[in-house]
Amino acid sequence: xxxxxxxxxxxxxxxxxxxxxxxxxxxxxxxxxxxxxxxxxxxxxxxxxxxxxxxxxxxxxxxxxxxxxxxxxxxxxxxxxxxxxxxxxxxxxxxxxxxxxxxxxxxxxxxxxxxxxxxxxxxxxxxxxxxxxxxxxxxxxxxxxxxxxxxxxxxxxxxxxxxxxxxxxxxxxxxxxxxxxxxxxxxxxxxxxxxxxxxxxxxxxxxxx
Ligand code: AP5
Numbered sequence: 271x272x273x274x275x276x277x278x279x280x281x282x283x284x285x286x287x288x289x290x291x292x293x294x295x296x297x298x299x300x301x302x303x304x305x306x307x308x309x310x311x312x313x314x315x316x317x318x319x320x321x322x323x324x325x326x327x328x329x330x331x332x333x334x335x336x337x338x339x340x341x342x343x344x345x346x347x348x349x350x351x352x353x354x355x356x357x358x359x360x361x362x363x364x365x366x367x368x369x370x371x372x373x374x375x376x377x378x379x380x381x382x383x384x385x386x387x388x389x390x391x392x393x394x395x396x397x398x399x400x401x402x403x404x405x406x407x408x409x410x411x412x413x414x415x416x417x418x419x420x421x422x423x424x425x426x427x428x429x430x431x432x433x434x435x436x437x438x439x440x441x442x443x444x445x446x447x448x449x450x451x452x453x454x455x456x457x458x459x460x461x462x463x464x465x466x467x468x469x470x471x472x473x474x475x476x477x478x479x
Pocket of ligand 1: 301327329356357403436464465
């Protein structure tokens with residue numbers, strides 16, 4: 271099963287992907303996570319994208335498409351994958367159609383106010399990537415991950431200014447993908463407003479599970 275998770279920043283794509291990995295036993299491929307890991311490791315790719323990802327703008331299509339194309343050539347995606355955060359532009363979607371067969375595009379729908387509330391409170395474990403929230407999902411020990419005791423931090427692009435920019439970029443460049451995939455009969459809508467467990471139930475139902 272080859273899936274795309276589509277939706278605005280903070281829709282819960284990463285959170286749901288973690289659950290979908292367990293359900294379908296396929297890897298989660300997040301272009302945002304790959305870019306952040308490259309930045310943290312100081313690789314040439316990381317140095318190139320650092321300022322872009324921290325400001326909330328998009329990395330250029332050529333770089334992003336090459337990255338995903340290479341990732342999808344690896345052995346572990348044979349049985350399927352979840353693409354989270356890719357494609358994000360029509361040229362990316364057109365390029366993807368040339369080297370991958372997508373079964374379903376899951377569109378997580380959530381209003382802007384919820385996005386701002388979720389992202390300004392989001393915290394992430396630097397070690398294992400587990401997701402927390404200052405209000406909705408606090409780690410048991412402040413600043414430390416429940417799972418691995420790694421340091422819990424706030425992403426540079428989770429400032430209110432960057433979140434507003436990401437929402438605008440989403441509207442201008444990514445939201446047109448909803449129509450693109452609906453026309454191709456691949457789109458499944460999931461209401462991402464309720465609590466995580468309910469969104470997970472909505473997702474399972476939409477996938478016929
Ligand atoms: P990326 O990492 O993909 O960021 P994003 O799309 O903005 O998505 P987020 O990770 O912010 O949100 P999410 O939907 O995964 O929500 P989450 O589950 O974490 O991209 C980062 C940057 O990389 C981009 O801005 C760009 O620069 C670059 N990039 C990446 N892909 C690219 C591409 N294809 N082309 C060009 N550039 C690219 O949840 C958010 C918070 O809400 C968490 O705290 C969570 O606990 C909480 N939460 C989740 N669900 C719920 C719920 N139902 N109720 C309450 N709280 C919830």
